[in-house]
Amino acid sequence: MKRIGIIGVGEIGRAIVVGLCDGAGESPEVFLSPRGAGTVAELSERYENVRVCADNQEVVDRSDLVIIAVRRQDRHGALAGLSVDDDKIVINVMAGVGNDDLRQTLATDAPLVRAIPLPAVRERRSVTVTCPSHPAVNAFFEHLGGVLPVEDEAAFNVFSALTGTLTTHYSYLATLTSWATGHGIDAGDADRYVRDLFQAVGRALGDGTRSLHQLAADHETPNGSNERIRTTWFGPANSEALNKALDDLLADLK
Structure with missing residues (x-):
């Protein structure tokens, strides 16, 4: 994937950006939502391939793969009204928000994949659990340290609970x-x-x-x-x- 969008640039969003941009080889273009002005400004100044968008719709429009990393309780305000074309790939890293819930919010037929990236992805040393398995998403997280696809959301939730420790x-x-x-x-x-x-x-x-x-x-x-x-x-x-x-x-x- 050459164009990555991130909506919600907290600790995990920041770690993903660093992992993508500090690694060897060519870094993708990264488009960030404007919320969290200090963090996104620092990242855009640090990396020439990172840009801050005017709003979340611009993040979606300019990206091939969109990572949604807002807090569970903020999802409706952040995602309401977004138009997500079916040719996008959406990675859902919101704890406790299933793909059916997210699909209803986004009203899209785009592929949705849940993931549990941890802060160590910044060093490309963390295995990320995903559900369902998707070749492009698997390759994305393999670059960030490894990927562990699981069969269903019941298994995914068990791994999500483990991260709570x-x-x-x-x-x-x-x-x-x-x-x-x-x-x-x-x-x-x-x-x-x-x-x-x-x-x-x-x-x-x-x-x-x-x-x-x-x-x-x-x-x-x-x-x-x-x-x-x-x-x-x-x-x-x-x-x-x-x-x-x-x-x-x-x-x-x-």
């Missing part, structure tokens, strides 16, 4: 740092150590030959410190609570 992970790390600081460790030293500790975990995750259960076992000594924290803090009750929170989120996404 990201900030919990960051808060967990922040809690570890605060605990160490409370025991007299310099805040900068605690932050540095926790980051380094879990960056090493991230590198271990790159070993696809070992399951997640095996990785946990390989990092745990019987009756050791890791086993103690896992069995006393992340025991059956916490595991059940996490499963319930995910089930509740999944129900809302449906």
Whole structure:
């Protein structure tokens, strides 16, 4: 795709632009909606192939592939009245908004594909879940780090729920740092150590030959410190609570 449009340039929209334009090879033309003036102005100044449009209709008209990344609650105001020709391809990255809902809003027969791009697409290092599979969309996200097409929106929603755990992970790390600081460790030293500790975990995750259960076992000594924290803090009750929170989120996404 040579012409990409993005309606809603928040964190994910910005990450997509950076991933497209900072990579090797020729970058596509990118057309941005005007909302979020500071972000879109910065991107258009940074990249010569990025342009800010007067309105969302211009984004659609000038693009072959249109990414809709507005917040769920803002979709009707942002998309009302848009005319989307059937030869366009629309990528829906709005959490909790199904393709049937979006098709009704847009009143178009254009192909609609849901996707879950993550901020790491800016570095072209993130697998993006899509539904349904579409060759042009698959190629687009393959360029940004990889693609995982799924068969139906029920499966897609499960993956969408999993992404809801990201900030919990960051808060967990922040809690570890605060605990160490409370025991007299310099805040900068605690932050540095926790980051380094879990960056090493991230590198271990790159070993696809070992399951997640095996990785946990390989990092745990019987009756050791890791086993103690896992069995006393992340025991059956916490595991059940996490499963319930995910089930509740999944129900809302449906």
